[in-house]
Amino acid sequence: MAEITFREALKRALREELARDPEVVVWGEDIVAYGGGGAYAVTAGLAKEFPGRIRDTPIAEEAIVGVAIGAAMAGIRPVVELMTINFALVAWDQIVNHAAKQHHMFNGAINVPMVMRSPAGFGRTAATHSQNFDAWLASIPGLKVVEPATPYDAKGLLKSAIRDNDPVFFIEHLQLYGTRGEVPDTEYLIPLGVSDRKREGKDLTVVTWGRMLIETMKAAKTLAAEGIELDVIDLRTLRPLDLSLAIESVKKTNRAIVVEEGWRSIGLGAEIVASLQEEAFHYLDAPIARVAGLEVPMPYAKNLERATLPFAEDVVAAVHAMMANQY
Amino acid sequence: MNREELVSLYRQMVLIRVFEDKSAEMYAKAKIAGFLHLYNGQEAVAVGALSALRQDDDLVTHYRDHGYALARGLASTAVMAELYGRVGGTTGGRGGSMHIADISKHYWGGYAIVGGHLPLATGLAYANTHHKCDRIVLCVMGEGSTNIGTFHAALNWAQLWKLPVIFLVENNQYAMGTALSVHSAVTEIYKKALAHDMHAVRADGKDVLAMHDAVALLADRARRGEGPALLEAVTYRFRGHSMADSDVQRPKEEISEQKMRDPITMFLNDVLFKQNLITQVEVDQIQKDVEAEVEASVAFADASPEPALDTLYNDIYADPVDNIQINGSLIKPATVLPRNGKHG
Numbered sequence A: 001m002a003e004i005t006f007r008e009a010l011k012r013a014l015r016e017e018l019a020r021d022p023e024v025v026v027w028g029e030d031i032v033a034y035g036g037g038g039a040y041a042v043t044a045g046l047a048k049e050f051p052g053r054i055r056d057t058p059i060a061e062e063a064i065v066g067v068a069i070g071a072a073m074a075g076i077r078p079v080v081e082l083m084t085i086n087f088a089l090v091a092w093d094q095i096v097n098h099a100a101k102q103h104h105m106f107n108g109a110i111n112v113p114m115v116m117r118s119p120a121g122f123g124r125t126a127a128t129h130s131q132n133f134d135a136w137l138a139s140i141p142g143l144k145v146v147e148p149a150t151p152y153d154a155k156g157l158l159k160s161a162i163r164d165n166d167p168v169f170f171i172e173h174l175q176l177y178g179t180r181g182e183v184p185d186t187e188y189l190i191p192l193g194v195s196d197r198k199r200e201g202k203d204l205t206v207v208t209w210g211r212m213l214i215e216t217m218k219a220a221k222t223l224a225a226e227g228i229e230l231d232v233i234d235l236r237t238l239r240p241l242d243l244s245l246a247i248e249s250v251k252k253t254n255r256a257i258v259v260e261e262g263w264r265s266i267g268l269g270a271e272i273v274a275s276l277q278e279e280a281f282h283y284l285d286a287p288i289a290r291v292a293g294l295e296v297p298m299p300y301a302k303n304l305e306r307a308t309l310p311f312a313e314d315v316v317a318a319v320h321a322m323m324a325n326q327y
Numbered sequence B: 001m002n003r004e005e006l007v008s009l010y011r012q013m014v015l016i017r018v019f020e021d022k023s024a025e026m027y028a029k030a031k032i033a034g035f036l037h038l039y040n041g042q043e044a045v046a047v048g049a050l051s052a053l054r055q056d057d058d059l060v061t062h063y064r065d066h067g068y069a070l071a072r073g074l075a076s077t078a079v080m081a082e083l084y085g086r087v088g089g090t091t092g093g094r095g096g097s098m099h100i101a102d103i104s105k106h107y108w109g110g111y112a113i114v115g116g117h118l119p120l121a122t123g124l125a126y127a128n129t130h131h132k133c134d135r136i137v138l139c140v141m142g143e144g145s146t147n148i149g150t151f152h153a154a155l156n157w158a159q160l161w162k163l164p165v166i167f168l169v170e171n172n173q174y175a176m177g178t179a180l181s182v183h184s185a186v187t188e189i190y191k192k193a194l195a196h197d198m199h200a201v202r203a204d205g206k207d208v209l210a211m212h213d214a215v216a217l218l219a220d221r222a223r224r225g226e227g228p229a230l231l232e233a234v235t236y237r238f239r240g241h242s243m244a245d246s247d248v249q250r251p252k253e254e255i256s257e258q259k260m261r262d263p264i265t266m267f268l269n270d271v272l273f274k275q276n277l278i279t280q281v282e283v284d285q286i287q288k289d290v291e292a293e294v295e296a297s298v299a300f301a302d303a304s305p306e307p308a309l310d311t312l313y314n315d316i317y318a319d320p321v322d323n324i325q326i327n328g329s330l331i332k333p334a335t336v337l338p339r340n341g342k343h344g
Ligand SMILES: Cc1ncc(C[n+]2csc(CCOP(=O)(O)OP(=O)(O)O)c2C)c(N)n1
Pocket: A029, A059, A061, A083, A087, A090, B064, B112, B113, B114, B115, B141, B142, B143, B144, B145, B146, B170, B172, B174, B175, B176, B241
């Protein structure tokens, strides 16, 4: 087992699936020539290994997704890279009205086995380039939505996504590409739609995903030193949403906080809180709380950007408040 | 153009070049972050184009916008402060490099979603006809933006309604790292307008006077009510796509060959010196003045404060509403949670 980056884990998943299945193709803007392969270098080098199957496309997200849907309908397994999730908006009609609709609307006769990979999140890039539409995407029946937090999960989930017979939107948080973690050299898959306990604890449940898992684990370390043990549930897949572990955990700890990076109102946290209280209301010692991003278009200025985003210290503060019965 | 005007074109191009080099330096020093797209090599396009327009003509550009801001007469201090994300910036630090704007100067902003601003420019042109004013709109983009749906949707609409807008495509021959022939079936970009029955021309984007003349003609047409046009400016960028670009994909020989045709030295040697419109002493003075101006812009940006935290929720709506999440108070999420958790 070796420690590799999140970025490398994704590349290995692509490489293994390209080698395994000749129907897999990888398309996107600047994934071949630019910087040796991709705006975030996930596809670096792959074009040489798989001639003709990794291709640069025009800047036309509606066509990138739409052409991939058409190809997928005929049995190709396209993995398209949308350079960032902000540009997925240009393809929204193709994602929502076409990819997500085909199978059901045509009475099960059409499959759309494709993956849309897309980096999301912030990095001093201002309002139109700092978003993550995970909650929005996860609200669409017919779509599957994955957002891994560790290199191990990223690799196993991407491989499953490529083999899946439905359209999968695979979100890669920008701040995770350089993070490292253990990944086995032997092949493995992680099924879509299965959450994972990332830390065992008795005092309080945190339900989270993506970058906020990393912040939550940092917070858990700080809190453990004070004698507060977090039970941390990583959702990994946002649609279908597996809350079984989270519910079981809340029944044990009697307290829960949902930690999300996105805008708070009408967010995924709201859905999770609603479901948890439906399933475990009588086990709760406090109202379930949320830590979330502030609801503003992201400003460029460093101090303002920082202020809108939740970090480990916000998780710690929320846990303190809950343990002190301040909710 | 008289001597003063010609010398002014030269000074503007030098200012942009020096400003961009300084921005790169400040990016390396981490004073500037995020995406920074520099304009080196393309200076003649913005300077020539804007010199042919009125100050009150509307301007909408892509994110490679510092050159347009400076050529439109925005203060270099305010532009640099924006790159820093400071209060003294053109949008008070909210937008950064990709969204320079000054509505008082009819610069409606730089936009960073490829193709996103083309319909906006078309709408601005409509407003000019609706208000029966004779302002025209200049809408700037890169050649990579001519493949996206909004390009064709906007061109068709502008032509259909005969709107006063010039679509200026800066063909610098690469969209990020993807060469023109790899991303577009049509490599003579101006021809794309022909599908919409739109008047289209091509100009040497390295020749500031050619740019001036081309835009002057098209602006005249548009102002007379003869409709929109597409202008392809053939150019090249001397630096990578942005500061994040290692620029390994463009052949080294191609870059050095392109640098032989530098729009600034070409204009200086082939026009200003040749016609005895400028002396070496004046050239040196301009260089010194411009360097001093750019140094002053850095000093201004360094001294300009960060935006106050309590401005975070300002201007989300033109008609203010109580913020759903925190009732307008500004504190980090965890701090407001206890209060917020109960307000329902
Ligand atoms: C819809 C959309 N897709 C992708 C991007 C990422 N992106 C930013 S600039 C760029 C290349 C644009 O090239 P071009 O239009 O030729 O302009 P240039 O940068 O060369 O001036 C790309 C792909 C984006 N900003 N918006």
